Structures are given as structure tokens and as C-alpha cells.
Amino acid sequence: MNRHVVVDETRRPAPAGCADVPSVPPTVAPGTGPAVRTERGQREVFCGLTGIIWMHRKIQDAFFLIVGSRTCAHLMQSAAGVMIFAEPRFATAIIDDRDLAGIADANDELDTCVERLLSRRPDIKMLFLVGSCPSEVIKLDLSRAAQRLSARFLPDVRVLSYSGSGIETTFTQGEDTCLASLVPTLPQAAPEAQQLLVVGALADVVEDQFARIFAALGIPARFLPMRRANELPPVGEGTRMLLAQPFLAETARALEARGATHLGAPFPLGVEGTTAWLQAAADAFGVDPAALERVTAPMAARARAALERQRERLSGKRIFFFPDSQLELPIARFLHRELGMELVEVGTPFLHRQHLAAELALLPDGVAIVEGQHVDRQLDRCRAAAPDITVCGLGLANPLEAEGLATKWSIELLFTPIHGYDQAADLSGLFARPLVRREKLKV
Amino acid sequence: MKLTVWTYEAPPHVGAMRVATAMEGVHYVLHAPQGDTYADLLFTMIERRDQRPPVTYTTFQARDLGADTAEIFKEAAREAYERFDPDLMLVGASCTAELIQDDPGGLAKALNLPVPVVPLELPSYQRKENWGAAETFLQLVRALARPRAEPRAEGAQPSCNILGPTALGFRHRDDLEEIRRLMARIGVRVNAVAPLTARAHDIARLGEADFNVVMYPEIAGPVARHLERACRQPFTKTVPIGVNATRAFVEEVGALAGLDVADVLAEGAGRLPWWSRSVDSNYLTGKRVFVFGDATHAIAAARVASEELGFEVVGLGTYSRELAREVRAAAEGLGLEALITDDHLEVEDAITALAPELVLGTQMERHIAKRLGVACAVISAPVHVQDFPARYSPQMGFEGANVLFDTFVHPLVMGLEEHLLSMFREDFEFNDGAVPSHLASEHAAPRREAAPAPAEPTSGPEPAPAADGGVAVLERPAADADLRWTAEAEKELLKIPFFVRGKARRNTERFARERGVAPITVETIYDAKAHFSR
Numbered sequence: 001m002n003r004h005v006v007v008d009e010t011r012r013p014a015p016a017g018c019a020d021v022p023s024v025p026p027t028v029a030p031g032t033g034p035a036v037r038t039e040r041g042q043r044e045v046f047c048g049l050t051g052i053i054w055m056h057r058k059i060q061d062a063f064f065l066i067v068g069s070r071t072c073a074h075l076m077q078s079a080a081g082v083m084i085f086a087e088p089r090f091a092t093a094i095i096d097d098r099d100l101a102g103i104a105d106a107n108d109e110l111d112t113c114v115e116r117l118l119s120r121r122p123d124i125k126m127l128f129l130v131g132s133c134p135s136e137v138i139k140l141d142l143s144r145a146a147q148r149l150s151a152r153f154l155p156d157v158r159v160l161s162y163s164g165s166g167i168e169t170t171f172t173q174g175e176d177t178c179l180a181s182l183v184p185t186l187p188q189a190a191p192e193a194q195q196l197l198v199v200g201a202l203a204d205v206v207e208d209q210f211a212r213i214f215a216a217l218g219i220p221a222r223f224l225p226m227r228r229a230n231e232l233p234p235v236g237e238g239t240r241m242l243l244a245q246p247f248l249a250e251t252a253r254a255l256e257a258r259g260a261t262h263l264g265a266p267f268p269l270g271v272e273g274t275t276a277w278l279q280a281a282a283d284a285f286g287v288d289p290a291a292l293e294r295v296t297a298p299m300a301a302r303a304r305a306a307l308e309r310q311r312e313r314l315s316g317k318r319i320f321f322f323p324d325s326q327l328e329l330p331i332a333r334f335l336h337r338e339l340g341m342e343l344v345e346v347g348t349p350f351l352h353r354q355h356l357a358a359e360l361a362l363l364p365d366g367v368a369i370v371e372g373q374h375v376d377r378q379l380d381r382c383r384a385a386a387p388d389i390t391v392c393g394l395g396l397a398n399p400l401e402a403e404g405l406a407t408k409w410s411i412e413l414l415f416t417p418i419h420g421y422d423q424a425a426d427l428s429g430l431f432a433r434p435l436v437r438r439e440k441l442k443v
Numbered sequence: 444m445k446l447t448v449w450t451y452e453a454p455p456h457v458g459a460m461r462v463a464t465a466m467e468g469v470h471y472v473l474h475a476p477q478g479d480t481y482a483d484l485l486f487t488m489i490e491r492r493d494q495r496p497p498v499t500y501t502t503f504q505a506r507d508l509g510a511d512t513a514e515i516f517k518e519a520a521r522e523a524y525e526r527f528d529p530d531l532m533l534v535g536a537s538c539t540a541e542l543i544q545d546d547p548g549g550l551a552k553a554l555n556l557p558v559p560v561v562p563l564e565l566p567s568y569q570r571k572e573n574w575g576a577a578e579t580f581l582q583l584v585r586a587l588a589r590p591r592a593e594p595r596a597e598g599a600q601p602s603c604n605i606l607g608p609t610a611l612g613f614r615h616r617d618d619l620e621e622i623r624r625l626m627a628r629i630g631v632r633v634n635a636v637a638p639l640t641a642r643a644h645d646i647a648r649l650g651e652a653d654f655n656v657v658m659y660p661e662i663a664g665p666v667a668r669h670l671e672r673a674c675r676q677p678f679t680k681t682v683p684i685g686v687n688a689t690r691a692f693v694e695e696v697g698a699l700a701g702l703d704v705a706d707v708l709a710e711g712a713g714r715l716p717w718w719s720r721s722v723d724s725n726y727l728t729g730k731r732v733f734v735f736g737d738a739t740h741a742i743a744a745a746r747v748a749s750e751e752l753g754f755e756v757v758g759l760g761t762y763s764r765e766l767a768r769e770v771r772a773a774a775e776g777l778g779l780e781a782l783i784t785d786d787h788l789e790v791e792d793a794i795t796a797l798a799p800e801l802v803l804g805t806q807m808e809r810h811i812a813k814r815l816g817v818a819c820a821v822i823s824a825p826v827h828v829q830d831f832p833a834r835y836s837p838q839m840g841f842e843g844a845n846v847l848f849d850t851f852v853h854p855l856v857m858g859l860e861e862h863l864l865s866m867f868r869e870d871f872e873f874n875d876g877a878v879p880s881h882l883a884s885e886h887a888a889p890r891r892e893a894a895p896a897p898a899e900p901t902s903g904p905e906p907a908p909a910a911d912g913g914v915a916v917l918e919r920p921a922a923d924a925d926l927r928w929t930a931e932a933e934k935e936l937l938k939i940p941f942f943v944r945g946k947a948r949r950n951t952e953r954f955a956r957e958r959g960v961a962p963i964t965v966e967t968i969y970d971a972k973a974h975f976s977r
Contacts, residue, residue, distance in 0.1 A: 042519065043502045047478025069538040069567060070454040073447045075481045081827075093444040097568045100542075109444040116446055133476045133539035136505070166478025167505040167539070376526055395483030395495065402493030 034367045041374025047166030051174025056089045058201045061125040064090040068132030126229035131163035170349040172247040172325045183254035189236030196221040200245030203417035216295045247326040266358040270334030299421040306425035313432045315340035320387035323347035324410040343367045451762035455565035455575025456537045462579040464496040464610035465638040470529035472520045474540035477502040499523040513545045531643040535563035573661040581665045588649040590674040601700035602632040604652045607663035608639035613824040621840035650674040654699040684743030686712045686844045713841030715848045733758040733799035736823025738766030742773040744822045798945035818854035927962040
């Protein structure tokens with residue numbers, strides 16, 4: 001056997017990077033919950049830099065400067081597609097031979113890049129220096145660079161740093177490391193200030209929906225990330241945080257270190273998830289259950305009716321998830337429980353057992369959950385299982401289609417509003433569409 | 444460090460992937476961190492390939508750094524060999540693995556695999572995609588190709604290799620088909636094509652041909668020069684893009700093969716010559732064109748534009764530093780200084796300053812042209828998915844020239860429309876804000892920013908709209924503040940059709956500057972018009 005084997009938790013190497021969630025012994029005994037196992041080998045996933053693509057649209061006066069190689073710049077333009085020309089607020093400071101050979105002082109070079117950038121873009125209020133694999137490997141200290149540059153450009157521009165490197169982060173973890181870097185800058189809330197903090201980038205339309213619901217419930221809610229750099233939400237002992245996304249391990253830890261309390265809940269995907277998620281906040285703020293029911297019942301009913309139409313198409317269909325974003329478990333739970341889909345295998349790049357405890361409890365016994373990846377073996381399993389629909393990245397989708405498997409490319413799950421009641425049908429629609437298309441095509 | 448938003452070329456290991464993916468029976472083991480697999484989707488999405496590229500990435504993570512990564516590489520290489528059973532393996536490192544110095548070549552050698560393993564040294568912090576493709580191809584050929592033992596038998600059909608087409612190449616698929624047709628027509632046998640569709644044994648027998656056809660010098664140039672030395676094979680220097688270049692290419696191939704090509708040339712040269720001579724094309728005369736792309740396509744497009752369509756080439760440039768000399772020579776021939784840069788902002792500045800009526804470029808220039816409200820056609824990589832079309836659309840050969848004619852002319856305002864625009868500028872359908880009628884479906888939004896309302900003419904510089912999808916106008920006033928336009932002059936300028944307005948503004952300002960006229964009035968406009976129409 002070689003090292004690409006299924007390893008059990010106890011043999012798993014000690015965490016080295018921020019990407020690693022703490023090793024926690026399995027919380028579910030065999031036979032009483034989903035079967036979680038770990039796999040290692042070649043991973044077909046994005047690195048954390050791709051998080052910039054949605055984060056730079058969310059924080060509207062922030063700029064993301066990757067310190068990396070041509071590969072990083074090329075990844076960004078390939079992933080961002082045409083968006084790159086709508087005056088994007090991201091760029092790459094490409095490391096060259098002179099930086100590596102020590103001919104140029106990399107820190108001076110970086111300062112020059114930042115100066116040039118800020119003089120071109122005076123509208124920028126927050127600058128993230130984003131670490132990449134090359135900058136991590138040569139140990140360029142971006143956090144010190146951020147301090148140095150902040151000291152120079154404050155109060156106009158605050159400079160922060162985080163890592164989006166592939167060696168440390170997978171896809172959505174780039175959002176996690178970004179938000180975690182923001183946490184120390186949040187203002188201190190008064191200890192007695194009771195406030196809900198919703199953490200995780202949501203589509204503006206979804207954020208507005210949730211804001212209206214919390215307002216109707218009388219819960220004082222703020223959102224992280226904020227839409228503008230100067231709208232930092234305060235945090236303190238009275239802060240209760242509700243995670244809107246499952247990939248926020250570092251951010252949650254940093255917020256807890258500042259006194260915030262994590263509210264355990266399923267994620268707001270589907271009617272059931274959204275209701276349970278709102279319930280967690282309502283319970284924490286002592287909202288009258290009748291008030292919660294009054295506010296949410298009409299929305300839940302509307303969403304259920306919309307889902308009913310999709311259920312016909314999806315019920316009984318077998319689905320296979322390749323790992324990508326960590327959204328796989330909550331989405332699988334939704335597809336299984338609310339649309340009647342059968343889960344063949346649910347892959348996830350990382351599994352934070354505490355944050356996903358409520359999700360794991362809702363998943364059926366025995367469902368195969370695989371943390372990590374050995375892509376060739378996973379492809380073997382997928383082909384053998386011949387699922388009705390396979391959720392995977394763009395590198396695998398067309399090849400699998402050519403083999404006759406219907407696929408749903410997973411990046412859309414990040415680039416489409418899917419959270420909350422009124423997006424539940426849209427979310428299921430993403431999975432129904434490839435099947436409908438296959439039925440329609442007569443060529 | 445260099446501040447970069449857009450890069451014309453990928454890192455060199457993507458060039459190696461283009462060669463590996465083009466071939467059959469080859470597997471590339473790439474020492475690379477998790478995340479570098481993004482490059483797969485260039486092939487599966489942009490080129491819509493129905494198979495994964497034949498690449499295994501080691502995808503090491505932070506916890507693997509240290510002695511472990513070399514072991515990871517060896518295991519990945521061994522597993523890849525066992526699983527994919529290739530005839531040939533390529534091994535190398537991406538930019539990050541280059542820094543950790545694991546030596547994929549040495550590690551792979553230690554595995555003693557029973558197939559040839561070609562190690563690749565691709566310096567990621569110096570070189571780029573096309574160089575990486577050329578170097579990979581060269582290393583393959585050096586490792587496998589040998590000169591033929593005996594000269595061609597008396598009376599045997601002359602033969603050639605076709606070198607250069609790869610995966611993810613701009614129109615390589617159809618160019619190859621076009622070149623094959625030309626070779627068949629001339630009577631030359633194709634010995635091997637590489638890298639596209641080649642297997643290891645095809646590379647091994649490259650030496651058996653009489654000469655080489657170089658389709659894309661960026662990729663096949665070094666290999667052709669190597670084969671010239673090692674196997675005494677001459678190679679073609681003309682890239683057959685455009686009617687004249689194709690004719691020259693046919694003659695060159697005839698000379699190399701020792702065949703008479705008079706009847707091939709007598710057959711005609713496709714539709715471009717007549718299309719271009721028909722009176723409908725009269726209005727194309729002297730249209731100002733800016734050309735930018737890889738060296739091969741930029742040189743070819745500039746020649747077609749000036750010789751075969753009667754445009755005036757006002758700018759020519761490339762991001763291919765390897766072939767900068769050739770582009771400089773071509774530019775000189777047109778009385779221009781070549782723009783050699785991989786900084787898209789410099790290209791944008793050049794386009795803005797030259798105010799062309801048509802831009803021929805890459806996907807990048809397409810976006811610049813869109814922002815500036817100028818017509819544009821794509822002639823070179825990098826390109827998006829729409830430039831890997833389902834239909835047959837070569838750039839090379841006589842059919843390629845037909846394609847070029849349509850491609851260059853299509854984005855321009857049509858001739859009659861152009862006249863109607865200058866006659867009826869207040870027309871509700873034909874005006875600045877309206878897109879060319881034949882393009883309306885492609886541009887939902889108006890093509891150019893709404894002209895300032897005639898009632899409130901401005902004299903200061905118009906702010907370039909920064910909003911997404913916003914459109915700045917080429918003819919925005921020059922930065923120098925002393926060139927002030929009166930309100931009436933600004934208003935009069937708006938009456939000039941937009942596709943010549945930039946030229947009118949530039950000429951007027953030049954005229955005013957030379958004569959120290961200030962401010963610019965309606966009279967200045969017409970003085971300048973009279974002056975420059977000499």
C-alpha cells in the first residue's frame with residue numbers, strides 16, 4: 001500500500017497549516033450516523049485565492065493584492081472570466097527572479113507595488129495582501145508587511161493580510177482566512193450589548209432577506225463581511241454568532257477569542273435548514289416561538305410549494321458529491337430530506353465536526369462521507385456507482401458528461417444565491433436543470 | 444515584483460500541459476501544490492475537451508512540506524504510470540515546486556519506469572506559456588527523434604512533418620486540417636503531425652520526413668531548428684495566414700519538395716480577393732487598424748489588413764518577446780514602431796492614443812475595445828470559449844483567408860449605414876447611442892456612452908465612466924488643459940459621425956496646438972478639416 005490510503009483519524013498527521021481543522025475523534029458511533037472517512041491523494045480542487053472572486057464584490061471598497069506567481073494571476077483570470085475587465089479590485093504582484101535571488105528586496109518591491117496601486121485607486125479603503133503558495137514557501141512575511149503599510153497609509157487605507165495559498169486553503173477556506181484577518185480590526189462591543197453577528201458572505205439579496213427577518217423578530221443583527229470597509233460590526237461578550245457558511249473554522253475561532261458565542265445550528269439551506277438556523281438565533285435572543293412562527297411560516301410555506309415542483313424531478317435520484325466547497329454536507333442534507341434524493345457519496349475537502357454537528361445529525365445512517373480526496377479512486381467509485389447526477393468541478397464535469405454521467409458543476413453553488421427560504425427552489429433547480437436538459441436534448 | 448491584473452500568457456507548465464494534452468499516450472506528472480489543477484478547466488471548459496488532461500498533480504499541502512514532498516512525487520509518478528499505462532511520461536514542477544527543489548527528473552529516474560521519462564526544466568519566474576510549450580516539444584524531440592538511416596528513395600513521394608499545433612491553440616484544429624488539404628493538393632505526403640494527435644512513436648520518426656512545415660513559430664520554431672541541425676531537414680518560414688502568405692507558402696513548399704505548384708496557384712485563392720475588390724468594400728479603404736497578439740498572428744493580420752483589405756495599420760504589437768525581432772521588422776515595413784509588451788495597460792494606452800477604427804487583438808483587446816467603443820475582432824490567443832467554435836473556421840490557407848475577411852469586416856459599421864449616419868445624425872435609429880444594426884443582438888446596452896445633451900455642452904474633460912459595463916469614448920479630450928474647446932465647438936464635433944470623430948478631434952487639437960489657437964472654435968474645426976484634407 002502506498003500513502004494514498006484511507007487513513008483513520010488517529011493516524012492523521014498533526015495539523016500543520018491553518019487549513020487543518022483540529023483533529024477531533026469521530027463523534028458518531030458506527031451504525032448510528034453517517035460513516036465519515038478520510039482519503040488522501042491527488043486533489044482536484046481550487047485554492048483559497050478563488051475566494052477573492054466573490055469577496056471583492058462583497059466588500060465594495062476593498063482591494064485584494066495577491067503576492068504570488070504568474071500561475072496565481074492566471075488562475076484568477078481563468079476563474080474570474082470576463083469579470084476581470086469590469087475594473088476588478090484584485091491584482092497579483094508577480095514574484096520574479098530578482099525577488100527570489102535576493103537582488104531586489106521583496107519587501108521594498110511589495111511597497112512599491114502597493115504605492116502604485118493605491119495611487120491609481122484612491123477609492124480603496126481596505127487592502128488585503130493575499131499570500132499564495134510561492135509567497136508562503138519563500139516565507140515572505142505578509143503580516144509584517146501589512147502592519148508596515150497600515151502604519152503608512154492609515155487612516156485612508158487599512159492593510160490586512162491572509163493566506164489563500166493552495167498548500168493551506170481549499171477554495172472557500174480563502175473566505176475563512178480573509179474574514180479571520182478582519183476579526184482583530186472589529187471594534188469592541190460593550191459587554192452588555194446583545195447582538196447577533198451573521199458570519200459568511202451572502203448574496204446581497206439574501207442578506208437583505210435575513211436582515212428583514214431578524215428585524216421582524218426584534219433581533220439586533222449585523223453581518224460579517226460588511227459591504228463597506230468602514231462598516232465593521234462590533235464584537236464582544238454579548239455577541240452571538242450564527243454561521244451562514246460551513247467553512248468558517250478560523251473566523252469562528254477568532255471571534256470566540258474575542259468573546260463571541262457560537263450558536264450551533266444547521267446551515268440555512270432549504271426550508272428545514274433555514275428554519276432551524278433562525279430558530280437557533282430566536283432561542284438565543286428569547287424570541288417568543290409564536291412570533292418566530294408568525295414571521296417564518298408564510299415564507300416556509302411559499303418555499304415548500306416551490307420545492308414541490310422540483311421534488312417530482314429529483315425524488316429518488318442518486319447523487320454523488322466530489323469535494324469542493326464544504327457546502328456539500330448541508331446541500332446533501334437538503335436534497336435528501338426535502339427532495340427525496342438518495343446520497344451515494346458526499347465528498348468534502350474538510351469536515352469541521354463541531355460546526356457540522358447539527359448537519360451530521362440530520363444525515364441518514366450509513367451515508368458515505370469522505371473527507372479529502374484521491375481523485376482517481378473517487379472517479380472509479382463514481383463510475384461504478386453510476387449516479388443520476390454528479391456534483392463536481394469544471395475540470396471533471398465535461399469528461400464525466402462524455403462518459404454519460406449527468407453533472408452539476410459545483411462552483412455555481414458559490415456564485416448563485418442559494419441560502420434562505422426564497423432561494424430553496426433555486427438551489428434545487430440547479431440540480432434539476434442538468435437532468436431536464438438531458439431529457440430535452442434530442443441530438 | 445510586477446503588478447498584474449491580466450496576463451497574456453500562462454506560466455510555462457501550462458505550455459507543457461498543452462503539449463501533453465495534444466498528444467496521445469503521454470502522461471505528465473506535475474509536482475504542484477493543491478489548487479494548480481485549475482489549469483485542467485482550460486482544456487475541459489474553454490476547449491471543451493471530453494477527457495481530463497493527462498496530468499497528475501502531486502497536490503502537496505503545507506503539512507507535506509519537508510522531506511515528504513519528494514516521496515509524494517515518486518508515489519504519484521508510480522501510480523500514474525500504473526493507472527494510465529502511458530508510452531511516455533513527462534515530469535516537471537510548477538512554480539511552487541520549483542522553489543522546494545525536489546528534482547522531479549532525478550526522482551522519476553529512480554523509479555526505473557519501463558517507458559521513456561522526459562524531465563522538464565521550466566523556469567516559472569522567467570518564462571511563460573509559449574516558451575514552456577516550445578521547450579517541452581523540443582525536449583520530447585531531442586529525446587526521441589533520430590535522423591533517418593537512408594535518403595528518400597528515387598521517385599518516392601516527398602514528405603513533410605507538420606509541426607506546432609497543440610491543445611488550447613487558437614484555431615489549431617482547423618488550421619491543421621487546412622494545411623493537410625494544402626499538402627494533399629501540392630502532392631506532399633504528411634509523415635507526422637506533432638504535437639497534436641502524435642504518439643511517442645510519431646515523435647521518434649520525425650527524422651524520416653524530407654522537410655518540416657512550421658505552423659506556429661512560437662511553439663515549433665526551436666524544434667524545427669533542432670531538426671534542421673540533427674536531421675538535416677529544412678523548414679518553412681512563411682506562415683500561411685492570408686491570401687498572399689498562403690501563396691508564398693505554397694511556393695515555398697513546392698521549392699522544398701521539388702514539385703511544380705503552378706496549377707495549385709492557378710486554381711485561385713478563395714473568395715477574399717474578389718470580396719475585397721467588390722465595390723461594397725470601397726468604404727474599408729484606409730480604415731485605421733490596431734493589431735496586437737502573439738507574434739505569428741499579429742504579423743499575419745497586419746499584412747492581411749494592409750495588403751488584402753486596404754486598411755491602414757496604425758499600430759502593431761505583440762506580447763511574444765521570443766519573436767520580438769520579427770514583429771519589429773514587420774512594423775518597420777509598415778512605417779511603424781512595434782509595441783512589445785505584456786502589460787495590457789500599455790496596450791490600452793496605445794489604443795487610446797492611436798484612436799483606431801478597428802482593433803485586431805486577443806480577448807484582452809476585445810475588452811479594451813468594448814470599453815472604448817471601438818470595433819474589434821479576435822485574431823490570437825488568449826481567447827475565451829467562443830473562439831473555440833464548433834464550425835470550421837481556420838485562419839490558415841485560402842479558406843482561412845475567407846474566414847479572416849468576414850471576421851475583420853463584420854464588426855465594422857456597414858458601408859451604407861456609415862453614409863446614412865453622416866446624413867441623418869439626429870435619426871432615431873442611426874445615432875451615436877445605437878449599435879450597428881447587424882450587431883444589435885450582441886450588445887444589449889448602447890455601444891458608446893450617451894453623448895452630452897446638446898443643450899448643455901461641456902468644455903471640461905468628460906469623466907471616463909468607471910461603472911461596470913460603462914463605456915468610455917475614445918475621443919475624450921486630451922489631458923493638456925490648454926486645449927480648451929468652446930461649447931459651440933464641442934457641439935459641432937458631436938455632429939461628426941462617431942467613427943471619424945476621434946480623428947477629427949485629434950486633428951483639430953493638433954492643428955490648434957501647432958498654431959497656438961485657443962480656444963478651439965467651430966471655425967478651428969473646419970480650418971483643421973481643410974488643412975488635413977489636402
